[in-house]
Amino acid sequence: MFYRDERLALFIDGSNLCAAAKALGFDIDYKLLRQEFMRRGKLLRAFYYTALLENDDYSPIRPLVDWLHYNGFTMVTKPAKEFTDSMGRRKVKGNMDIELTVDAMEIAPHVDHIVLFSGDGDFRPLVEALQRKGVRVSVVSTIRSQPPMIADELRRQADNFIELEELKDVIGRPPRDDRGDHRRDVDTENGADIDA
Numbered sequence: 001m002f003y004r005d006e007r008l009a010l011f012i013d014g015s016n017l018c019a020a021a022k023a024l025g026f027d028i029d030y031k032l033l034r035q036e037f038m039r040r041g042k043l044l045r046a047f048y049y050t051a052l053l054e055n056d057d058y059s060p061i062r063p064l065v066d067w068l069h070y071n072g073f074t075m076v077t078k079p080a081k082e083f084t085d086s087m088g089r090r091k092v093k094g095n096m097d098i099e100l101t102v103d104a105m106e107i108a109p110h111v112d113h114i115v116l117f118s119g120d121g122d123f124r125p126l127v128e129a130l131q132r133k134g135v136r137v138s139v140v141s142t143i144r145s146q147p148p149m150i151a152d153e154l155r156r157q158a159d160n161f162i163e164l165e166e167l168k169d170v171i172g173r174p175p176r177d178d179r180g181d182h183r184r185d186v187d188t189e190n191g192a193d194i195d196a
Contacts, residue, residue: 002040006112013118014050023145026172051080051094121151
């Protein structure tokens with residue numbers, strides 16, 4: 001699936017990847033993830049997308065964002081929007097699809113292969129557009145969770161589907177209970193329940 005001389009770029013939908021890994025019972029070790037794809041080709045960029053709660057004194061995702069920023073990842077963040085739903089629950093939304101799509105289209109002329117870490121079916125038109133530009137696209141997600149974390153249309157459109165569970169021994173580590181779980185912080189699609 002990979003050629004040693006091809007120019008690679010990674011596009012990581014942070015909340016989607018974390019949710020998929022959590023569903024499979026492990027955490028992502030981003031240092032190992034970056035090293036793995038450096039071995040697979042000429043890694044030009046590794047982008048990580050997430051929305052952040054700006055008003056909170058402490059955001060559980062902040063240490064991860066800072067670590068990634070200092071360790072070779074291009075961080076793309078924006079403030080999450082906070083609201084109260086009809087049941088009076090505090091919700092947070094922060095969709096990064098547009099930012100990821102624009103960046104992928106801009107880098108397309110400079111890469112041979114893009115690896116998208118997301119199962120979001122909204123990315124199917126992006127994958128198709130990248131393929132028209134001559135870029136191969138691999139998608140990393142899982143079909144082994146209940147329900148599967150990858151949309152069928154995205155899996156069918158991709159040149160390669162990489163099952164996240166098969167990368168567990170290479171890029172995974174056991175979940176740690178002692179740190180914050182940013183998956184509860186922001187749901188990029190529908191708004192996540194937040195303890196108020």
